[in-house]
Amino acid sequence: MIINLVTAATVILSVSCGQRTNRTQTTENVPFQNVETRRATSAISGVAQTVTPPDFSTEKGVATYLTGTWKFVDTQTEFENPGCTMEIDADLNISLSFYNLLTKKDEGACRGKITFDRFFANTGEAPDLVRFKLDDTERQDGGCYFFRHETVCNGKRVMTLQFASDGNDFIFDRINVVNVSDKHNGREYVFEQETGEQSTLEPRKDSEFYAVYWGGNREWMWLDDVVPNAAAASLPSKFAPAKTGYTNEVKQSVRYPVSSSADWEIGSGGMEQGRFYAIQTNRQGEVAGIRNATSSADPSLEDIFLLAYNMPELIDAADYADVHIKYNQPVNGYNAEVFFMPEEMRYDKITGPASLRFTHQKTGKKRQVHSLYFAVPAKMLPEFEDKGYLTQKQTFSLDYGLSGNADETTAAHPLYDGELPFFFADVNFDGKQELLLTQFGQGQRGCSSYIVFSITPDGAFDDHLASQTPFDQLDDFSTIDSENKQITIPHHNGADNSFEEVYKQDENGKWVKLH
Secondary structure, three states: EEEEHHHHHHEEEOOOEOOOOOOOOOOOOOOOOOHHHHOOOEEEEEEEEEEOOOOOHHHHHHHHHOOOEEEEOEEEEEOOEEEEEEEOOOEEEEEEEEOOOOOEEEEEEHHHHHHEEEOOOOOOOOOOOEEEEEEOOOOOOOEEEEEEEEEOOOEEEEEEEEOOOOOOHHOOOOOHHHHHOOOOOOOEEEEEEOOOOOOOOOOOOOOOEEEEEEEEEEEEEEEEEEEEHHHHHOOOOOHOOOOOOOEEOEEEEEEEEEEEEEEEOOOOOOOOOOOEEEEEEOOOOOOEEEEEEEOOOOOHHHHHHHHHOOOOOOOOOOOOOOEEEEEOOOOOEEEEEEEEEEOEEEEEEEEEEEEEEEEEEOOEEEEEEEEEEEEEEEEHHEEEEEEEEOOOOOOOOOOOOOOOOOOHHHOOOOOOOOOOOOEEOOOOOOOOOOEEEEEEEOOOHOOOEEEEEEEEEOEEEEOOHHOOOOOHHHHHHHHHHHHOOOEEEEEEEOOOEEEEEEEEOOOOOOOOOOO
8 A cells, every 4th residue: 555645634524613712811720739749758868858848828837948057059150159058046046157168268147037028928928028137236137038949959958039129138248249140130049958858750751841950060960840931821829930930839859861962052151050941851861952041031832832742740731722623533542632822824724833632542541742833724713814813712523534535525624625633654564553743834845744653552652753764754745655665755856856765674674765
């Protein structure tokens, strides 16, 4: 049998509009509930320590968190070597000592007391500010700071004090200001407290996500994954970030090995503790790519849907999608649905990012794949075709099917113009079907290309084939010849430079080019 991908992707669809709902985002169904109740244990000096989220709901809980010995972390440079130890007792009495980490020279000390205040918090709610009242008769106002629990990292709790521009900031003036970050429009001071807590959460494998960097080197690094602000814009108010540029509900850092071939796109300054970056990991859970991610930049729709794909426990694509497509019949043993965000008109189609969710009929397990170039015919969304946006969410129920006659399919069902957003076929001749995800307009001469996912024994989708030749070149011009077990990839580069490549597996199962 010979399959030509341009004719294989035809469909018989019957479209009916479901109940339309208001476009306004709701927060009740945001899947953040109970996320921070995840706990991990680790053995520190032979004693298992449980990572327990702090209680910031009461003044007592805040005081309990602050109590102990905190040491300043220089997040910027190592030239001045500033050191500071902050001791806070149960009555919130405070003692600070300053020194040079390199020379061990004493740089002074001060004492005082912490009081609570409120800025975003209302009267009767737990405080969100701490004020330093010093014993110094000349300078009693030591400054007012937002406090923020950042993460648990390598047996330590990490806290940030951010100057609130209310009062003086001189309590930390012995710490050279050059070494203090002002990345969130206010000077920040990072402190660590030894607790013995350490996460046993596993590194994310074969994934793309945002994470805050909390130390490391070229061989390993501590990362705590986060969600950028714009992607979390519809979260309940109690999760609203306070000038961080991101939301973090599971404050636990994981130790990631760094691949020797990692792609570093962070400039000449190196990585800074407390900043968040875009991270890519390989199948072994190693960091394979790092790039800067500015806190002021809102992630695009593509970023949001990639987050939904890679971090489904934090972001549900359904909360951002304007169009929900549900297929009435099972497709290859899966119940399939699509969460689509229309973005632009291309030819006679409307395209944009989408998450395709497949629920296995037998196991009930949900799997997701992500498409940046999902497409529906413009006739399907006339409001978007007319205005360039939708005022209401829309739901469609579709019948899924294949037809070998594209003309007949198009004539009978003009709404979908005879193209499939996904289908299953055995393209590597292993006797098992793969999932092919259509990328509208991304092939040569404006045709569609395809991402190939193999299916694991437990029903998961694996995209390792997508980066291997010839599967990384499949588009509507390609031919899958299952009879001769070969794949033909035409290249249309004009009348004088058009050719085709034919690939076939050798006796070792390796794909080789015949000509």
